[in-house]
Amino acid sequence: MNIEARPLKEGLYTWPSDDPQLIASQCAACDEITFPSQESCPNCTGRDVNEVLLSRQGRLYTWTVQRFPPPAPPYIGPSARDSFQPFGVGYVELSEGVRVEARLTESDASQLEIGMEMELVIQDFVTDDDGVVRNTFAFRPLPQGARS
Ligand SMILES: [Zn+2]
Numbered sequence: 001m002n003i004e005a006r007p008l009k010e011g012l013y014t015w016p017s018d019d020p021q022l023i024a025s026q027c028a029a030c031d032e033i034t035f036p037s038q039e040s041c042p043n044c045t046g047r048d049v050n051e052v053l054l055s056r057q058g059r060l061y062t063w064t065v066q067r068f069p070p071p072a073p074p075y076i077g078p079s080a081r082d083s084f085q086p087f088g089v090g091y092v093e094l095s096e097g098v099r100v101e102a103r104l105t106e107s108d109a110s111q112l113e114i115g116m117e118m119e120l121v122i123q124d125f126v127t128d129d130d131g132v133v134r135n136t137f138a139f140r141p142l143p144q145g146a147r148s
Contacts, residue, residue, distance in 0.1 A: 063090030
């Protein structure tokens with residue numbers, strides 16, 4: 001783990017941390033949980049929201065493999081055909097019932113299966129113009145034997 005690295009976008013997950021967690025907001029009125037966190041509730045528009053940390057594990061709800069560079073912006077990363085690497089992207093449903101859209105560490109379709117258990121990881125993503133490594137969150141398939 002590269003603790004010198006900084007998040008590509010602040011406020012999405014606890015960092016630095018040995019057990020990083022996604023930061024969401026929960027509405028005090030209707031209990032709706034929103035990720036990324038928002039200042040008001042998208043369900044009831046209530047403004048009484050509290051920060052909550054989400055569980056680090058969940059199940060793969062649906063996924064695909066991105067095989068060509070997405071439009072930039074908003075995509076940040078290698079876009080030249082020779083440096084682009086296909087990557088998995090999907091929705092992971094956490095125990096709170098929240099579905100989080102995220103990169104997957106696995107891009108081999110034969111290794112991905114709806115319903116499989118996934119775990120949050122932070123991975124180095126790009127090095128910015130100042131030489132600072134920026135990281136982002138992703139989910140990886142939970143290794144057999146490590147499942148709780
Ligand atoms: Zn609400």
